[in-house]
Each structure stands twice: as C-alpha cells, then as structure tokens.
Amino acid sequence: MHHTFRLIIDCPDQVGLVAGVSQFLADHNASILEASHHTDLQTGRFFMRHEISTDSINLSYDRFIEEFTPLANHFQMEWKLTDSSKKQRVALLASLESHCLVDILHRWHTGELHCDIPCIIGNHPQLKQFADWYKVPFHWVDFKTLGKEAAFKQIEVLLDEYKIDLTVLARFMQILPDSLCKKLAGKVINIHHSFLPSFAGAKPYQQAYERGVKLIGATCHYVTSDLDEGPIIEQSVKRISHSDSATDMVRKGKDCEVNALAHGVRYHLEDRVIIHHNKTVVFA
Amino acid sequence: MHHTFRLIIDCPDQVGLVAGVSQFLADHNASILEASHHTDLQTGRFFMRHEISTDSINLSYDRFIEEFTPLANHFQMEWKLTDSSKKQRVALLASLESHCLVDILHRWHTGELHCDIPCIIGNHPQLKQFADWYKVPFHWVDFKTLGKEAAFKQIEVLLDEYKIDLTVLARFMQILPDSLCKKLAGKVINIHHSFLPSFAGAKPYQQAYERGVKLIGATCHYVTSDLDEGPIIEQSVKRISHSDSATDMVRKGKDCEVNALAHGVRYHLEDRVIIHHNKTVVFA
Amino acid sequence: MHHTFRLIIDCPDQVGLVAGVSQFLADHNASILEASHHTDLQTGRFFMRHEISTDSINLSYDRFIEEFTPLANHFQMEWKLTDSSKKQRVALLASLESHCLVDILHRWHTGELHCDIPCIIGNHPQLKQFADWYKVPFHWVDFKTLGKEAAFKQIEVLLDEYKIDLTVLARFMQILPDSLCKKLAGKVINIHHSFLPSFAGAKPYQQAYERGVKLIGATCHYVTSDLDEGPIIEQSVKRISHSDSATDMVRKGKDCEVNALAHGVRYHLEDRVIIHHNKTVVFA
Amino acid sequence: MHHTFRLIIDCPDQVGLVAGVSQFLADHNASILEASHHTDLQTGRFFMRHEISTDSINLSYDRFIEEFTPLANHFQMEWKLTDSSKKQRVALLASLESHCLVDILHRWHTGELHCDIPCIIGNHPQLKQFADWYKVPFHWVDFKTLGKEAAFKQIEVLLDEYKIDLTVLARFMQILPDSLCKKLAGKVINIHHSFLPSFAGAKPYQQAYERGVKLIGATCHYVTSDLDEGPIIEQSVKRISHSDSATDMVRKGKDCEVNALAHGVRYHLEDRVIIHHNKTVVFA
The missing domain is CATH 3.30.70.260 (ACT domain)
Incomplete structure (x- = not known):
C-alpha cells in the first residue's frame, strides 16, 4: 500500500x-x-x-x-x-448475528480494511468469542440490566476512552439516542437489511416477503436522528423468487449486508465518501 | 417453437x-x-x-x-x-415515451413474444408512426377533449371489440379507473419506473435523486385498484452514483423498464405467472 | 431445518x-x-x-x-x-489465502452449511490458527520436504481416515494427481479465480488485466484430471474498469471466489447438483 | 444537452x-x-x-x-x-439479425445517441425495411454475387463517400479484411456474442452450452486484424442454468449484445474511450 x-x-x-x-x-x-x-x-x-x-x-x-x-x-x-498511515480507530457494535462482525474482522485481519479496531461492544455477550480470537477487547453492555439510557451512556464513555473515529453498527439491534447521533454525526455507519427506502423499520424480510418483491437488498448508511433516513453510502441487492423460503431470504440478505457494509466501511476509511446534505458523493 | x-x-x-x-x-x-x-x-x-x-x-x-x-x-x-398455438391478443397502451412500446413491438416482430397485437392505443397521437410501421391499427383516445371518464369508456370499448386478452401499459400515463381494474383483473400489466415499493407514485427518478439511493429500478406488475400495489412479476435494477445526472438516471431507468416489462409480458404470455393473493409465482 | x-x-x-x-x-x-x-x-x-x-x-x-x-x-x-440429518464429512484444503477457508468455516459455524468438518489440511502451516478457533484438527502436509507424490499420498490417507465425503479446495495451490482425481470423481470441489474458460491456468488476474476485460470472476467446479476443465457448478462476476489496480482486482476477485464457492458447496451438500457428462444440472 | x-x-x-x-x-x-x-x-x-x-x-x-x-x-x-454539436457520422453494418440494428436506431431516434446515421449497409437485403422507416439510405452489398474482395471494396467506397467517422458492426457476419481494419483503426466497433476471451470465433452459444458455463455474455470491442482480439469497451453478462434451452440462451444473449453495444457506441460517441495498446480507458 x-x-x-x-x-x-x-x-x-x-x-x-x-x-x-x-x-x-x-x-x-x-x-x-x-x-x-x-x-x-x-x-x-x-x-x-x-x-x-x-x-x-x-x-x-x-x-x-x-x-x-x-x-x-x-x-x-x-x-x-x-x-494514509494514520489508521482510524474503529469500534464495532454488534448483537447476536455474527456475519457482519466476522466479515469486517476478517477483512481487517487480512489488511483489506486499513484501520485499528481497539474494541468491540455487544449488547449480548455471545460474540465475545470472535473478539477473543482476533484479540480485540470485548465489552458487554447489558441493556436489560442497565436500561437503555445508562447503557448508551456506557457506550459513549467507551467510544471516548478508546478515542474512536468511526463506529460501525454491524447488525447492532439498538437505536442510538438522538444526542449520540448528533455528537457522532458522519462517524457512525449502519447496515440496514433492506434496500431502503423500501421496508424501513423492523422485519424487512417479512415485509419483503409479504409484498412479493423480486429483489431483496441491504443498505449501508450514516446514522442520523431520523431512523433509516441517513445518507446512503452503498446498496446491494439479490434476486429472489417465490421459491425462496424465509431461510433463503435471510441467507441471501446476509450476503447483501456483508457486501454493502464492507464496501461502505472501506470507502469511509479511505476517505472516499463526502456527505452532502442527506446524500453522499462516493469516489469509489 | x-x-x-x-x-x-x-x-x-x-x-x-x-x-x-x-x-x-x-x-x-x-x-x-x-x-x-x-x-x-x-x-x-x-x-x-x-x-x-x-x-x-x-x-x-x-x-x-x-x-x-x-x-x-x-x-x-x-x-x-x-x-401454445392459440396466440393471446395483446393491446399496447402508451403515451409519449416510445422505448417500451418499440421494444415490445420488436420482440413481437422477431417472434420472441408469441402473441397477436391487434391494436395500439395512445392518449397522444405521436406514437402512431411506430404502429404504422408494424402495421398495427393505432387509436388515439384524446383524454383532453373527451375527459377521463369518456376516454376510458372508449378504451374499454376498443378492448372489447378487439377481444383483447392482455392489456400492456407501456408507459401509459393515465390511471385506470377502479371498474376497469376489476373487470380486467390479472389481465393488465404495467411498468412502473421505480423498484417498488420505493418511490411509488409520481416522479420516481426525482424521488430517487433526492433520497440519494445507489440503485434505481423498474417494476413490472399487474394493475389493481390500489395504485402501484398490484402483484409484482419482475423487477430490474441498475447501479447509479453521484455522477449520474438526471438524464443518466432516465436513460438507465429506461433500460430497466424495457427489461422488466419484456420479461413480465413474456412470462404472462407463456402462462408462467400464477397470481396468489397479492403476489406471484413465476415459473421463469 | x-x-x-x-x-x-x-x-x-x-x-x-x-x-x-x-x-x-x-x-x-x-x-x-x-x-x-x-x-x-x-x-x-x-x-x-x-x-x-x-x-x-x-x-x-x-x-x-x-x-x-x-x-x-x-x-x-x-x-x-x-x-438430511446425516451430515456429509467435508475436508477443507487450503494454502496461504484465508478468505475462502474462513468464509466456509463461518457459514458452517452458523449452520448455513449443514455438514461436519472433521479436518483441515494445509500445504503451509499458517492457516492453522483459524482451524484452532473453530476447533477443527489441522494437518500441515509439507510439500516442500515430502515431495509432491508423498504429500498427496499423505493427504489421501487423511481423507480415508477421516472418512471424507467431500473435499473442498479452498484456494489450495496444488494440482491433484490424476489418480486422486479419478478416485474422488464428483467429490472434490475447486474454486478457480477466473470466469472459466477464460484465463484458465495460472495468474488469471494478470491475464485479465492484460486482456483488458471489463468483468472478472470466479468459477466453482468439480475437479477432474483435465485441469480447470471439470463440470462447472457456479460462476460469479464483478465489473472492473481501467481504474481498478491489481489490488482492487484481487479484492473483487476474492469476493467472487467466496461467493461462488459458498454456493457451490451448499448446492453439493444439499444434493442439488447432478453431474451429466462434463456439465451440471443444479436445482438451485 | x-x-x-x-x-x-x-x-x-x-x-x-x-x-x-x-x-x-x-x-x-x-x-x-x-x-x-x-x-x-x-x-x-x-x-x-x-x-x-x-x-x-x-x-x-x-x-x-x-x-x-x-x-x-x-x-x-x-x-x-x-x-459536442458536431455529430459524428455513423454507418451501421448488419446482416439478418435485427436486434442490435433496431436498438441503435431507436436510441438514435430518441436522442440518446447523439450522432448522424447517413447509411446502413447490409450483406443481405432483409433489414432494409427498418432503414426505410428511419429514413436512412440502405445499401445492399451482395457478397454472394460480388465475392468478398469486391464486396468489401464497395463498402469501403460507401464509407468514404458518406464520410463515415464510426462504423458499427451490428451483428455483421463478415470478417473485415486486414487492410480495412488498419485503415479504420479505432473507428470500427463490433459486438461479439460471448464474454471474450471465452468462446471467441464462431457459434459462441453452442460453445457455451457444451462447456456448461453458468453465465453467458457479449463483448463490445474495437475491430483489429486479430479477430475477436481488439480492445474491449464493454461487456455484459446474464445468468443461465441447465434449464435454459438454446432458444433461451440466444434470447438472453441478444439482450446482452444490445446492452453492451449501446453502451460501447455511446461511450465512443461521447469521446469517453481512449485506446491504449490493446486496452481501453473508459471514462463512463
């Protein structure tokens, strides 16, 4: 490089x-x-x-x-x-699904993603095993016990302490509070499991199944206070048909998520994305 | 064949x-x-x-x-x-944009679409020239002079007289009245210039531009009383970026439209589509 | 399931x-x-x-x-x-590149690939760390010291001892001897890093760069004695342009490889592939 | 514009x-x-x-x-x-297949392709009907009667007389002689019905069928003396499976051809292509 x-x-x-x-x-x-x-x-x-x-x-x-x-x-x-030699410090936030987390970690491990990953934060403890293997400190923030406000306060402290430049929500199933969205504007990337603006909100695969669309997708975007409305960096789609079961849709969707998120994070780390109002210029 | x-x-x-x-x-x-x-x-x-x-x-x-x-x-x-030797009788309805009309006519002319096209109906007279070349009778139904109700009555009469089996809205910029949607249920195919359910309604390219999506598309669907909500037969998308102008988006969009409509019409003519509630099974 | x-x-x-x-x-x-x-x-x-x-x-x-x-x-x-409850026993063979190995392991770990993976064999020791994490025995077969013939004999013994049903060459950079190809006919899957039959043989990315193609790809196929000529199960491509460097092509190519191999292995494990002469029927 | x-x-x-x-x-x-x-x-x-x-x-x-x-x-x-206001003068050469010819003509007619088309040349008379509709002079050059050498001499004279800037081989089934390739270097675009370098030469669909590939495609390239080896401008592919008949492959292939050729011609007309040795830089 x-x-x-x-x-x-x-x-x-x-x-x-x-x-x-x-x-x-x-x-x-x-x-x-x-x-x-x-x-x-x-x-x-x-x-x-x-x-x-x-x-x-x-x-x-x-x-x-x-x-x-x-x-x-x-x-x-x-x-x-x-x-380019000053690596950005990236925090990964995840819940239970491992596919995005593992993909980002592997691309980082092989040098495709040029950054440091000083911490992983989970609202469940299960993904710690992956963090361990990659020798990245894992912090379990227990939303159930702490309550949402205290939990996010704890996350904010962690991001500060680790001097995080970029926060990646790798299928993190908690909605960031307004204050944090504002504080970290342009520095939090999320992966949404639909080709936004279709099927915003919860259960996009179920929504897609019910509407009978012939393509499903995923959207990598910056997080703003308006849920699922932030500037889009990358989208990825796959063809589906009547014969795809719920399991098939989830499997295909995961591949879209991994793909869109990996691109979005790399573009950000290589300073290829400029946010302009609610849109992005991406010099891919 | x-x-x-x-x-x-x-x-x-x-x-x-x-x-x-x-x-x-x-x-x-x-x-x-x-x-x-x-x-x-x-x-x-x-x-x-x-x-x-x-x-x-x-x-x-x-x-x-x-x-x-x-x-x-x-x-x-x-x-x-x-x-398969009994050809369905297809009416094409169009307005001013010729790309979908010409594509369907050419695929019919070369035998890819196995049907009869006994008439083309326009709410503007401009596309008559294409109809003439393909030796298909063209009917100009003048919505401005007649008013919408009388105009659609005239279209209904034409569809009856020509014993039409399938009506294809090839970028026909008029909304079918409820009664006609019901009468022709499962027998009217439309092409919508967005990847529904995103950007339903008018000006989908403008909506897509404003939202900053990275993919645009087109949707071929059966027409129902619920505008843009009918069963989807086929969808087609193309990648766009910040560098695509409005003209570029329209050009790419047209290719999606032509593609999705050609597939949708062929699937219907070959009896490959079964409507099930508001979805389709397509044995492509 | x-x-x-x-x-x-x-x-x-x-x-x-x-x-x-x-x-x-x-x-x-x-x-x-x-x-x-x-x-x-x-x-x-x-x-x-x-x-x-x-x-x-x-x-x-x-x-x-x-x-x-x-x-x-x-x-x-x-x-x-x-x-379906009788899991096939899969051996993964790899060299130095980890992307295909790690992807298969993760899909197996999350249950997307329904099989057992009783062993991983490397002609280099480096990928042992991934095997360790997934708690799969790793065997380093040292081609340099043993010589090719003895090394493959050792691999054959391992495949026998582990009662392997399917051998996956996950970027294994050694050419199987004829005898093994014949013994394991229809039971060895390889991923080739080009869209065969283009750029068969070595250095497909360099070949693609020199020819100036606008798409690169990967091919998942059964291994036969005719190198790179076995029945194709799946192919995956990505668009490239003049602005893609060698590094970019390798990165895009890796995504194609991972994608095609994951599909090919899953289709095989779910008994969706039937080999017919030198081609496949894939009930995807 | x-x-x-x-x-x-x-x-x-x-x-x-x-x-x-x-x-x-x-x-x-x-x-x-x-x-x-x-x-x-x-x-x-x-x-x-x-x-x-x-x-x-x-x-x-x-x-x-x-x-x-x-x-x-x-x-x-x-x-x-x-x-940009000086339109290039484009000659279309075709044989019996109309899809590429008609597509180029329609895109020209609607203003997507900004050029003049002063003549169409066929080695068969059948496509004259399309030329007539678009009011473009059609010249039938009868290869059978004239012999190949005299026929190409006649084509050369036509290209000279019409002061042609760009010659488009829109599925023209004759191989240009060396002398013409050299004279018109960088000014003749061909569409080949495979994803070169796979399946160069004749009958690419049959070759693709026999090899059992899972993707077919088309390649738009500049013509050089080395048949099918000229600089590639654009490629387009579609997925196929065992269930695609020869007819299906031809149909899908045609869509690829139309797509790749339309892009290639537009890029050339908008001065977006720079030939560099045997490759192209395409500022798409």
Missing part, C-alpha cells in the same frame, strides 16, 4: 479552483495517484479527492496544512488532509 | 396430487417438456405448470379438458389448459 | 416416469417440500430431485431403498436417497 | 500536467462539467477527459486548438478537442 496524503475538498464551484489546487500540488512536486472530481450542477457544489504519494511531495503533513490554508480560505473550502 | 399444451394448476397441497396429475398425463402418453412445482409452505397452497408436447399426447384440447375435469374437481383445483 | 429424505434421479426420459415416482411417494404418504425436474431435450436424459418430509412418509430410509429399487430398475435409474 | 468542448489527453505522467491544463482552462474562464483522470501506474501513462461548457469559455474551437498546442507539445500529449 502506498503511503499517501488524501486531500478532500468540498466547496462552491468556481473557475480557477482546480487550477489553483493542481498548481499548489505541482509546486510541491506532488505525484497524484488518484484524482476524482464531481460538480453537482443542481447545487453548484464542487467535490474533489486527491491521493498524493508522500514519496513525491516536498511537504510534511503539518506544512501542507499550513501552506494550503490560504488557498482553502480563498475558495471557501471545507477540506481535510488525511495521512 | 414446440406446439404444446400448458396445464396450470393452483390448489390446496395434498398427498397424491402430483401422482394423480402425472398418472393422468402418462396414461395419455404425454411427453413433458417442462414441469415446475411450488408449494407455499405458509399457506399450504400448491402450484404446478406442465408444458406438454401435443405431438405426444393422445388427447385433443377439448378432450383433455373433459377428461381432466373430474381429477381437477377431486383436488379442488383452480386450473387452466392453454394451447 | 426440516428433516427430509432427498431422492435424486437421473435416467432416460420416459413416459410414465414422473407418474411412477409420484405414485410411489403418494402411496407412502410423502409430503413433498420441493420438487424439481429437468429434461435435457438434446440427450433425452431426465433429472429429478425431491425433498420429502420424513414426518410424513411411512417408510424408514432402509425400507425406502428396498421398496423403491424395483421401480428404479424398471426405469433404468441412476439414483440415490440421502437423509 | 449542454453544448461542450471535450478535451481528451493521453501523455506521459508528469508533475505539473494537471496544473498546466487546469490553469489554461481557468485562464479562459472554462466551466468544467465533467473531469476524469487516470494514471496507469504500470506504464506511467496519464489520461484525462474534460467536458467544458462552451457558454463559459472565451475561446472558439479553432482558437482553443491554436492556443492549447504549445502546452500540448510541451507535455508530449496525444490529444484532441471535439465539439
């Missing part, structure tokens, strides 16, 4: 913007491994992502920030620079 | 049913080209479709009906026998 | 065959959960699979065999009856 | 390249509707496509060429500037 800086920009579209940024990069001898642009013609908003080889550029991270700031201010950018 | 009888059965699941039917077929020397079964374990309903070579069987269509009736009654079957 | 008998039949197509089988089943009060037929019109061969609830049928496994044999002989059937 | 200039660049990757181009565009007030870059890290080659609103830029087409040339030379660019 190349060591890179990633420059992410979101600003009003303006003539001279790309030239300004590219000239800055050229002036510092930056070799660009990947560049993606998008102009939203409806809102006049411009989005840009550069992946820059650190071998090439004659700026440290701090000097880049310092020297780029005037240009950023000039163009009214919301922007960030990330260093 | 083989000349076949198609035997379609829908009845309570019972031991001895398949044996009874198969024995009947064997007794008359029937060679079976295709056989499909399905048991809905939740409702205990059984569905069966046989495609029987007429070369092999020693029964005429009428004698088959006569001789099979006692068995059918014994097992409380809803059933039908169709003769 | 229902306890079922699965009756798998492969014989010349004949009038009276389905009737004979169905009558036999009805006579013994069999409730059929799933029935699939296929006639190969080119070869005149008939294939049939029944999944029969053991709750319903008034025959033990042994009596079924005994009583069905005359009928089977009459119709010159190749056939088998399996009992 | 916006009126745009499209600037297509292919050159050695160099620091300062993007800055140079962007600064040039900014200096002339260009508003960029779409920008795509790609660096081939293996060959160190850089590819870039800009779609520039002509409303914004203060340069005529000719002045743009003139003023950009020094920069282009400096960076050793192979480049071109196209004007």
Whole structure:
C-alpha cells in the first residue's frame, strides 16, 4: 500500500479552483495517484479527492496544512488532509448475528480494511468469542440490566476512552439516542437489511416477503436522528423468487449486508465518501 | 417453437396430487417438456405448470379438458389448459415515451413474444408512426377533449371489440379507473419506473435523486385498484452514483423498464405467472 | 431445518416416469417440500430431485431403498436417497489465502452449511490458527520436504481416515494427481479465480488485466484430471474498469471466489447438483 | 444537452500536467462539467477527459486548438478537442439479425445517441425495411454475387463517400479484411456474442452450452486484424442454468449484445474511450 496524503475538498464551484489546487500540488512536486472530481450542477457544489504519494511531495503533513490554508480560505473550502498511515480507530457494535462482525474482522485481519479496531461492544455477550480470537477487547453492555439510557451512556464513555473515529453498527439491534447521533454525526455507519427506502423499520424480510418483491437488498448508511433516513453510502441487492423460503431470504440478505457494509466501511476509511446534505458523493 | 399444451394448476397441497396429475398425463402418453412445482409452505397452497408436447399426447384440447375435469374437481383445483398455438391478443397502451412500446413491438416482430397485437392505443397521437410501421391499427383516445371518464369508456370499448386478452401499459400515463381494474383483473400489466415499493407514485427518478439511493429500478406488475400495489412479476435494477445526472438516471431507468416489462409480458404470455393473493409465482 | 429424505434421479426420459415416482411417494404418504425436474431435450436424459418430509412418509430410509429399487430398475435409474440429518464429512484444503477457508468455516459455524468438518489440511502451516478457533484438527502436509507424490499420498490417507465425503479446495495451490482425481470423481470441489474458460491456468488476474476485460470472476467446479476443465457448478462476476489496480482486482476477485464457492458447496451438500457428462444440472 | 468542448489527453505522467491544463482552462474562464483522470501506474501513462461548457469559455474551437498546442507539445500529449454539436457520422453494418440494428436506431431516434446515421449497409437485403422507416439510405452489398474482395471494396467506397467517422458492426457476419481494419483503426466497433476471451470465433452459444458455463455474455470491442482480439469497451453478462434451452440462451444473449453495444457506441460517441495498446480507458 502506498503511503499517501488524501486531500478532500468540498466547496462552491468556481473557475480557477482546480487550477489553483493542481498548481499548489505541482509546486510541491506532488505525484497524484488518484484524482476524482464531481460538480453537482443542481447545487453548484464542487467535490474533489486527491491521493498524493508522500514519496513525491516536498511537504510534511503539518506544512501542507499550513501552506494550503490560504488557498482553502480563498475558495471557501471545507477540506481535510488525511495521512494514509494514520489508521482510524474503529469500534464495532454488534448483537447476536455474527456475519457482519466476522466479515469486517476478517477483512481487517487480512489488511483489506486499513484501520485499528481497539474494541468491540455487544449488547449480548455471545460474540465475545470472535473478539477473543482476533484479540480485540470485548465489552458487554447489558441493556436489560442497565436500561437503555445508562447503557448508551456506557457506550459513549467507551467510544471516548478508546478515542474512536468511526463506529460501525454491524447488525447492532439498538437505536442510538438522538444526542449520540448528533455528537457522532458522519462517524457512525449502519447496515440496514433492506434496500431502503423500501421496508424501513423492523422485519424487512417479512415485509419483503409479504409484498412479493423480486429483489431483496441491504443498505449501508450514516446514522442520523431520523431512523433509516441517513445518507446512503452503498446498496446491494439479490434476486429472489417465490421459491425462496424465509431461510433463503435471510441467507441471501446476509450476503447483501456483508457486501454493502464492507464496501461502505472501506470507502469511509479511505476517505472516499463526502456527505452532502442527506446524500453522499462516493469516489469509489 | 414446440406446439404444446400448458396445464396450470393452483390448489390446496395434498398427498397424491402430483401422482394423480402425472398418472393422468402418462396414461395419455404425454411427453413433458417442462414441469415446475411450488408449494407455499405458509399457506399450504400448491402450484404446478406442465408444458406438454401435443405431438405426444393422445388427447385433443377439448378432450383433455373433459377428461381432466373430474381429477381437477377431486383436488379442488383452480386450473387452466392453454394451447401454445392459440396466440393471446395483446393491446399496447402508451403515451409519449416510445422505448417500451418499440421494444415490445420488436420482440413481437422477431417472434420472441408469441402473441397477436391487434391494436395500439395512445392518449397522444405521436406514437402512431411506430404502429404504422408494424402495421398495427393505432387509436388515439384524446383524454383532453373527451375527459377521463369518456376516454376510458372508449378504451374499454376498443378492448372489447378487439377481444383483447392482455392489456400492456407501456408507459401509459393515465390511471385506470377502479371498474376497469376489476373487470380486467390479472389481465393488465404495467411498468412502473421505480423498484417498488420505493418511490411509488409520481416522479420516481426525482424521488430517487433526492433520497440519494445507489440503485434505481423498474417494476413490472399487474394493475389493481390500489395504485402501484398490484402483484409484482419482475423487477430490474441498475447501479447509479453521484455522477449520474438526471438524464443518466432516465436513460438507465429506461433500460430497466424495457427489461422488466419484456420479461413480465413474456412470462404472462407463456402462462408462467400464477397470481396468489397479492403476489406471484413465476415459473421463469 | 426440516428433516427430509432427498431422492435424486437421473435416467432416460420416459413416459410414465414422473407418474411412477409420484405414485410411489403418494402411496407412502410423502409430503413433498420441493420438487424439481429437468429434461435435457438434446440427450433425452431426465433429472429429478425431491425433498420429502420424513414426518410424513411411512417408510424408514432402509425400507425406502428396498421398496423403491424395483421401480428404479424398471426405469433404468441412476439414483440415490440421502437423509438430511446425516451430515456429509467435508475436508477443507487450503494454502496461504484465508478468505475462502474462513468464509466456509463461518457459514458452517452458523449452520448455513449443514455438514461436519472433521479436518483441515494445509500445504503451509499458517492457516492453522483459524482451524484452532473453530476447533477443527489441522494437518500441515509439507510439500516442500515430502515431495509432491508423498504429500498427496499423505493427504489421501487423511481423507480415508477421516472418512471424507467431500473435499473442498479452498484456494489450495496444488494440482491433484490424476489418480486422486479419478478416485474422488464428483467429490472434490475447486474454486478457480477466473470466469472459466477464460484465463484458465495460472495468474488469471494478470491475464485479465492484460486482456483488458471489463468483468472478472470466479468459477466453482468439480475437479477432474483435465485441469480447470471439470463440470462447472457456479460462476460469479464483478465489473472492473481501467481504474481498478491489481489490488482492487484481487479484492473483487476474492469476493467472487467466496461467493461462488459458498454456493457451490451448499448446492453439493444439499444434493442439488447432478453431474451429466462434463456439465451440471443444479436445482438451485 | 449542454453544448461542450471535450478535451481528451493521453501523455506521459508528469508533475505539473494537471496544473498546466487546469490553469489554461481557468485562464479562459472554462466551466468544467465533467473531469476524469487516470494514471496507469504500470506504464506511467496519464489520461484525462474534460467536458467544458462552451457558454463559459472565451475561446472558439479553432482558437482553443491554436492556443492549447504549445502546452500540448510541451507535455508530449496525444490529444484532441471535439465539439459536442458536431455529430459524428455513423454507418451501421448488419446482416439478418435485427436486434442490435433496431436498438441503435431507436436510441438514435430518441436522442440518446447523439450522432448522424447517413447509411446502413447490409450483406443481405432483409433489414432494409427498418432503414426505410428511419429514413436512412440502405445499401445492399451482395457478397454472394460480388465475392468478398469486391464486396468489401464497395463498402469501403460507401464509407468514404458518406464520410463515415464510426462504423458499427451490428451483428455483421463478415470478417473485415486486414487492410480495412488498419485503415479504420479505432473507428470500427463490433459486438461479439460471448464474454471474450471465452468462446471467441464462431457459434459462441453452442460453445457455451457444451462447456456448461453458468453465465453467458457479449463483448463490445474495437475491430483489429486479430479477430475477436481488439480492445474491449464493454461487456455484459446474464445468468443461465441447465434449464435454459438454446432458444433461451440466444434470447438472453441478444439482450446482452444490445446492452453492451449501446453502451460501447455511446461511450465512443461521447469521446469517453481512449485506446491504449490493446486496452481501453473508459471514462463512463
């Protein structure tokens, strides 16, 4: 994996913007491994992502920030620079279903997901065994005993203590309180087991079965206070037919969930996602 | 194309049913080209479709009906026998968009869709040119001048006069009145330009754009009085991203529509669809 | 999961065959959960699979065999009856790549794959850690020290000792000797990392990169003496573009491999695959 | 549809390249509707496509060429500037199968494909009827009477006379002679009815049937002297099973062909394809 800086920009579209940024990069001898642009013609908003080889550029991270700031201010950018060698710290929250948790852990273990996973939190103790194998501390937060409010307070403390950058709800069957959604805005990813906006809420497979759809799916999205309404990062679908039993639908659905979540988390970790209102730009 | 009888059965699941039917077929020397079964374990309903070579069987269509009736009654079957050489009479209803109409006409012209198309009805005159080329009578029913009630009365008369078996709404932008939905139950197929139940109603692409979904689609379904709620026959989806403009979405959507409608119509014409409550069994 | 008998039949197509089988089943009060037929019109061969609830049928496994044999002989059937509660014994063979191994193990662990996994064999020791977690004995067969012939002899002994029914090559990077292919015909499943017949042999991703294809894939097939030429059970593909690096192609390819292998193994374990010459009938 | 200039660049990757181009565009007030870059890290080659609103830029087409040339030379660019309002002139060549021809014609008719179609050439007279409807001159080149050499000479003359920019082989069942392949390099698109490199050559569906693959497909590629070996623009696949007859495979295959060809032709017409050795960069 190349060591890179990633420059992410979101600003009003303006003539001279790309030239300004590219000239800055050229002036510092930056070799660009990947560049993606998008102009939203409806809102006049411009989005840009550069992946820059650190071998090439004659700026440290701090000097880049310092020297780029005037240009950023000039163009009214919301922007960030990330260093690919600084791994984000990811917390996995899960309940009883293991498929998403295990898939994320395995992709992390083999290096496909470039991050640290300092903790796993469960509202049930059963998945501890997987955490143990991967040598990740497991915290059982007992919602039944504590009550929902205290339980989420405990989770919040854990996320703070572990200095978590990204929280992944890997089939975590508890609804985050408003306050936490707001505090962690853009930093919590959920996997919903339907192709939203169809079948929001509970029991999507049952809903899908009853409606007789011919495709089922899963949706990976950022969590907001509006349940199942957050910005969508990725969706995955599979074909079903009358001959698929409830078991078959769950099995196919799980594959969709694993697939959509793995993509969504990777896009986030590689700084490929920009949230814009309630939608995402994903430089996949 | 083989000349076949198609035997379609829908009845309570019972031991001895398949044996009874198969024995009947064997007794008359029937060679079976295709056989499909399905048991809905939740409702205990059984569905069966046989495609029987007429070369092999020693029964005429009428004698088959006569001789099979006692068995059918014994097992409380809803059933039908169709003769593949008797083409269904299909009316196409369209408005201004030509893609679905032209696709169906071309598949009919090349023999992929085995039916007669005795008339095309438009609520605008523009698509007459396509009808002319395919030498199909075109009827312009002028909703603006006539008003909706009289216009649909005229359509109803046309469908009766042409002895239409199946009405296909090939992007026909008028909502059928209740009475017509009921009269033609199970005999009107619509193509909706979203992956229902998402984005029912008007302007699905705009809705999809605003929600920021990563897949768009189309749904082919039977028309019922509940708008966009009828039994789904087929769905088709395509991947979209932030970089797809409204034009791109419409283009991709059209391909989904054409695809889902062509499948849905063919399945219906080949007697592959059984409606069961608000769902379908499709022996694709 | 229902306890079922699965009756798998492969014989010349004949009038009276389905009737004979169905009558036999009805006579013994069999409730059929799933029935699939296929006639190969080119070869005149008939294939049939029944999944029969053991709750319903008034025959033990042994009596079924005994009583069905005359009928089977009459119709010159190749056939088998399996009992869903008798788990097949599966050996997993792997090398260094863990993705297929871990996926199969997890699906087994969660009950999606209904089998026993009494041993894992590696030609490298590295994957032992996964075997340990799942508490499956791991055997390192050291090809380098032993030489290929002795190593495969050792594997053969292990497969015999563990009474293995199905051997799964989960990215096992050694070519089975002819003798073993023949001995285990129809009982060894491999995953090849290309959409065969494209890019058979080594380094399929490099081949795909050089040819500039827009789709990559994976193929799950039975192993025969003709390398990469055995009967295909399942294939899976993903879209790629010029912007996919070698790393991206490997990542996408892995997802295809996992997907195709999981399907192929499940179809085999559920007796859904019938090998016919160099092809398969898969009652998915 | 916006009126745009499209600037297509292919050159050695160099620091300062993007800055140079962007600064040039900014200096002339260009508003960029779409920008795509790609660096081939293996060959160190850089590819870039800009779609520039002509409303914004203060340069005529000719002045743009003139003023950009020094920069282009400096960076050793192979480049071109196209004007979206200048339609390419497309010749369609077909034989007896109408599906690809009719699909291209319809997409052209509805404005999805932005080009002129001044002539259709057939080696059989049957498809003239479609040409007539769309009011496109049809030329029957009678290969049987003329012999292959004279026939292709006649086609070459037609392509010259009509000043054709792009020749589309819409299931044209004749192999272009070497000389024509070379003369029209990068300007002839073919649709092959398999997912190349599988099943190159004749009768791909029969080959696919015999090999027992579970996916069939189609490949849209540029024509070169090496039959079926030219740079691939787009591929499309569909799932098949044992139950698909030869007719089913042809039907599914046709849908793949129509799909892949429509995409390939559109990408070419919108200057989204850059040929690089025997591969393509497609800024889809």
